[in-house]
Amino acid sequence: xxxxxxxxxxxxxxxxxxxxxxxxxxxxxxxxxxxxxxxxxxxxxxxxxxxxxxxxxxxxxxxxxxxxxxxxxxxxxxxxxxxxxxxxxxxxxxxxxxxxxxxxxxxxxxxxxxxxxxxxxxxxxxxxxxxxxxxxxxxxxxxxxxxxxxxxxxxxxxxxxxxxxxxxxxxxxxxxxxxxxxxxxxxxxxxxxxxxxxxxxxxxxxxxxxxxxxxxxxxxxxxxxxxxxxxxxxxxxxxxxxxxxxxxxxxxxxxxxxxxxxxxxxxxxxxxxxxxxxxxxxxxxxxxxxxxxxxxxxxxxxxxxxxxxxxxxxxxxxxxxxxxxxxxxxxxxxxxxxxxxxxxxxxxxxxxxxxxxxxxxxxxxxxxxxxxxxxxxxxxxxxxxxxxxxxxxxxxxxxxxxxxxxxxxxxxxxxxxxxxxxxxxxxxxxxxxxxxxxxxxxxxxxx
Amino acid sequence: xxxxxxxxxxxxxxxxxxxxxxxxxxxxxxxxxxxxxxxxxxxxxxxxxxxxxxxxxxxxxxxxxxxxxxxxxxxxxxxxxxxxxxxxxxxxxxxxxxxxxxxxxxxxxxxxxxxxxxxxxxxxxxxxxxxxxxxxxxxxxxxxxxxxxxxxxxxxxxxxxxxxxxxxxxxxxxxxxxxxxxxxxxxxxxxxxxxxxxxxxxxxxxxxxxxxxxxxxxxxxxxxxxxxxxxxxxxxxxxxxxxxxxxxxxxxxxxxxxxxxxxxxxxxxxxxxxxxxxxxxxxxxxxxxxxxxxxxxxxxxxxxxxxxxxxxxxxxxxxxxxxxxxxxxxxxxxxxxxxxxxxxxxxxxxxxxxxxxxxxxxxxxxxxxxxxxxxxxxxxxxxxxxxxxxxxxxxxxxxxxxxxxxxxxxxxxxxxxxxxxxxxxxxxxxxxxxxxxxxxxxxxxxxxxxxxxxx
Ligand SMILES: [Zn+2]
Numbered sequence: 001x002x003x004x005x006x007x008x009x010x011x012x013x014x015x016x017x018x019x020x021x022x023x024x025x026x027x028x029x030x031x032x033x034x035x036x037x038x039x040x041x042x043x044x045x046x047x048x049x050x051x052x053x054x055x056x057x058x059x060x061x062x063x064x065x066x067x068x069x070x071x072x073x074x075x076x077x078x079x080x081x082x083x084x085x086x087x088x089x090x091x092x093x094x095x096x097x098x099x100x101x102x103x104x105x106x107x108x109x110x111x112x113x114x115x116x117x118x119x120x121x122x123x124x125x126x127x128x129x130x131x132x133x134x135x136x137x138x139x140x141x142x143x144x145x146x147x148x149x150x151x152x153x154x155x156x157x158x159x160x161x162x163x164x165x166x167x168x169x170x171x172x173x174x175x176x177x178x179x180x181x182x183x184x185x186x187x188x189x190x191x192x193x194x195x196x197x198x199x200x201x202x203x204x205x206x207x208x209x210x211x212x213x214x215x216x217x218x219x220x221x222x223x224x225x226x227x228x229x230x231x232x233x234x235x236x237x238x239x240x241x242x243x244x245x246x247x248x249x250x251x252x253x254x255x256x257x258x259x260x261x262x263x264x265x266x267x268x269x270x271x272x273x274x275x276x277x278x279x280x281x282x283x284x285x286x287x288x289x290x291x292x293x294x295x296x297x298x299x300x301x302x303x304x305x306x307x308x309x310x311x312x313x314x315x316x317x318x319x320x321x322x323x324x325x326x327x328x329x330x331x332x333x334x335x336x337x338x339x340x341x342x343x344x345x346x347x348x349x350x351x352x353x354x355x356x357x358x359x360x361x362x363x364x365x366x367x368x369x370x371x372x373x374x375x376x377x378x379x380x381x382x383x384x385x386x387x388x389x390x391x392x393x394x395x396x397x398x399x400x401x402x403x404x405x406x407x408x409x410x411x412x413x414x415x416x417x418x419x420x421x422x423x424x425x426x427x428x429x430x431x432x433x434x435x436x437x438x439x440x441x442x443x444x445x446x447x
Numbered sequence: 448x449x450x451x452x453x454x455x456x457x458x459x460x461x462x463x464x465x466x467x468x469x470x471x472x473x474x475x476x477x478x479x480x481x482x483x484x485x486x487x488x489x490x491x492x493x494x495x496x497x498x499x500x501x502x503x504x505x506x507x508x509x510x511x512x513x514x515x516x517x518x519x520x521x522x523x524x525x526x527x528x529x530x531x532x533x534x535x536x537x538x539x540x541x542x543x544x545x546x547x548x549x550x551x552x553x554x555x556x557x558x559x560x561x562x563x564x565x566x567x568x569x570x571x572x573x574x575x576x577x578x579x580x581x582x583x584x585x586x587x588x589x590x591x592x593x594x595x596x597x598x599x600x601x602x603x604x605x606x607x608x609x610x611x612x613x614x615x616x617x618x619x620x621x622x623x624x625x626x627x628x629x630x631x632x633x634x635x636x637x638x639x640x641x642x643x644x645x646x647x648x649x650x651x652x653x654x655x656x657x658x659x660x661x662x663x664x665x666x667x668x669x670x671x672x673x674x675x676x677x678x679x680x681x682x683x684x685x686x687x688x689x690x691x692x693x694x695x696x697x698x699x700x701x702x703x704x705x706x707x708x709x710x711x712x713x714x715x716x717x718x719x720x721x722x723x724x725x726x727x728x729x730x731x732x733x734x735x736x737x738x739x740x741x742x743x744x745x746x747x748x749x750x751x752x753x754x755x756x757x758x759x760x761x762x763x764x765x766x767x768x769x770x771x772x773x774x775x776x777x778x779x780x781x782x783x784x785x786x787x788x789x790x791x792x793x794x795x796x797x798x799x800x801x802x803x804x805x806x807x808x809x810x811x812x813x814x815x816x817x818x819x820x821x822x823x824x825x826x827x828x829x830x831x832x833x834x835x836x837x838x839x840x841x842x843x844x845x846x847x848x849x850x851x852x853x854x855x856x857x858x859x860x861x862x863x864x865x866x867x868x869x870x871x872x873x874x875x876x877x878x879x880x881x882x883x884x885x886x887x888x889x890x891x892x893x894x895x896x897x898x899x900x901x902x
Contacts, residue, residue: 052487052494065493072487074494169703171494177702208496209705287702290528293539294491309532335697344699 038084074171092126121151146397153417164404168205174291195219250413279350289331372417451633469497489583491537517551523706635670730759790882797878
């Protein structure tokens with residue numbers, strides 16, 4: 001693609017995005033001055049609004065950062081730019097990534113283009129929805145407990161939560177530092193783009209210590225490496241049992257698709273699954289409260305909103321949505337002296353158990369399979385007043401974050417996904433599995 | 448003096464580093480316009496991450512720990528987040544490491560631990576302005592047990608610490624440390640006095656606190672646990688009107704930081720300065736002169752050469768007063784004293800020590816030497832005849848034969864050893880030789896081909 005062609009493409013997407021009713025972007029970009037050559041030349045990209053893009057507004061979908069301009073590029077962003085991507089804009093999301101539906105955005109929910117009236121999933125709601133709507137070819141989201149896999153499933157696109165530490169988090173605004181990371185998404189059929197995105201962004205970065213011992217992925221070269229007859233998948237039976245009939249049915253159809261092509265399938269129960277959700281939420285709250293500590297009304301928020309620090313603080317907190325405030329309060333409690341041994345330490349040990357069980361299962365197989373979300377997307381507003389039922393939807397995505405292993409999702413129906421987990425640094429093999437489905441003519445839309 | 452006084456110190460040492468603790472900004476916050484030495488990391492921008500901790504700071508901490516007999520942590524050291532709200536703390540948490548070493552003693556007083564941390568920025572409450580140049584500057588916090596009983600004890604301990612930092616060449620001369628001290632008297636609670644910037648300030652703050660607490664108790668009052676601020680100008684402490692408790696900090700391991708395995712950090716620790724101090728005092732050197740000399744490794748090397756010629760006591764006075772006096776007068780750093788100058792100074796010292804030169808002539812020659820003139824001819828005129836080349840060669844052969852170790856060190860490249868050998872020759876020649884000639888003779892014998900190289 002020539003550079004002028006790339007710029008024309010960008011202009012037409014920008015026009016479409018401006019006219020779109022989907023509310024998938026908070027801020028749109030200017031046209032790029034030049035588009036570097038590179039493996040991702042001309043790919044139109046959405047960036048979740050919790051990544052720093054130098055000179056662009058970064059709101060994290062929160063009123064407290066409504067006027068904040070990022071002074072630097074996140075490492076993932078600068079690497080994607082130099083690989084040739086064109087950034088269309090900053091995607092809508094749940095405020096500070098707190099949510100699984102996209103409804104907790106100060107800028108209103110991103111809409112699901114496939115299922116009108118239904119949520120797009122979260123927290124990378126706008127990223128998934130803008131790809132599904134055809135505005136962006138791909139998007140960079142972030143996944144803390146399913147924040148990329150959930151909206152990918154709800155919007156029927158592909159998404160990968162990489163191995164923890166394999167993609168630099170520098171410039172990704174903290175939600176829960178030990179669980180999250182940048183996570184690419186792309187349209188169904190665009191596994192090659194996903195592979196190239198991983199190859200571009202992964203590998204060591206001096207600005208994120210946790211990447212120090214990582215390696216760059218080799219996903220493009222290994223995209224055809226899925227060998228069905230040499231592959232064993234463990235299917236988590238008690239995960240499937242938690243799902244709606246619609247989800248379970250679509251999931252089983254995809255499993256049969258694999259089995260018919262020679263993949264060996266074994267059904268198992270995962271006994272630590274029940275620990276995953278409480279462990280995840282306790283740790284996430286704790287780290288979140290620490291990360292949010294800086295938004296105190298003196299450094300961010302409205303200037304002159306109060307004369308005393310207490311007034312400024314109260315004003316700043318009033319700029320945050322209820323879910324964000326709920327998580328800060330709970331996290332502060334969990335890490336306080338009263339909460340520490342009762343909750344925080346127990347959560348750490350539960351995390352160990354989940355991690356150990358997944359690791360030992362993965363020693364016996366190539367992939368662990370389960371549905372991505374237990375049910376199809378719910379209606380907008382349906383669960384807004386019930387955080388516990390909202391949290392429950394994350395049950396199948398959080399185990400991968402607790403253990404730092406890669407997990408990807410691909411569509412098996414409208415708004416439903418198949419989730420594949422692999423061992424540490426198995427990112428390439430998950431993309432190869434997605435490509436296998438595509439190559440073999442997988443039809444996720446029922447005729 | 449009050450009964451049952453217990454004093455502990457928390458010394459925040461500014462190690463001499465180029466950059467900040469977790470980013471590559473300059474750590475020189477004193478000489479910069481406000482907020483000119485900041486980046487996304489040390490200004491706490493959303494999404495920024497800390498870089499691995501400053502290596503030099505960790506090395507400095509390990510050197511201090513080794514010199515004070517502390518034992519380094521066996522397990523990898525984690526970095527914790529200490530949460531509190533303050534305008535000068537960009538993320539509202541401070542990164543502070545677990546102890547890197549524990550135990551040991553300073554001037555005989557038991558130590559608790561040492562760890563690294565980052566300094567917050569500076570908040571000007573009156574103007575409502577924040578300067579983040581200091582944010583992220585490396586600190587080493589050395590904590591003593593409450594093992595001291597008098598303000599003088601604290602002063603002795605801090606003097607020793609200052610000497611150590613200078614000797615190890617890891618201090619920031621313009622601001623070596625700031626001190627928090629805690630003090631209690633029998634029957635009262637512990638009071639903490641924060642942010643004292645000088646040794647003198649620590650002594651004054653402690654004297655004020657001990658007398659304040661004692662009179663409170665004598666008057667039937669109570670001393671409550673509290674944190675006070677030291678008013679440097681008024682020489683008094685003032686209540687900060689809030690209570691700090693460690694439970695409020697919600698310490699947690701920082702997920703963005705990898706633990707540091709101290710075994711992977713190797714430091715070469717020079718000879719313990721306190722042993723050198725003891726040895727010098729045994730040789731009759733006065734403590735204050737010894738401290739001046741030890742605090743500067745260049746002076747220490749000049750002293751060692753001079754002491755070989757003249758003996759410890761004389762050499763210490765010559766270095767700590769005459770030479771240092773000349774340096775201070777000329778506002779010169781000690782590195783001004785190069786090999787050539789040492790070659791001039793040693794015969795001078797020897798002549799004065801041997802009683803062959805008057806004090807006023809000696810001062811005159813010292814000044815000439817610092818002016819860069821060759822003082823040998825004048826020195827010869829003043830003290831008599833110089834030894835000839837043959838006499839020098841004979842003495843040089845004797846010295847080379849008897850000082851095998853120094854010769855070996857010289858051959859490995861130690862220039863100090865040459866000074867040492869020159870000093871011995873000079874001594875045997877009663878100071879009546881030109882150092883330059885001794886050097887030439889020694890080199891021709893030790894280097895073989897050295898003559899040609901020297902022209
Ligand atoms: Zn910096």
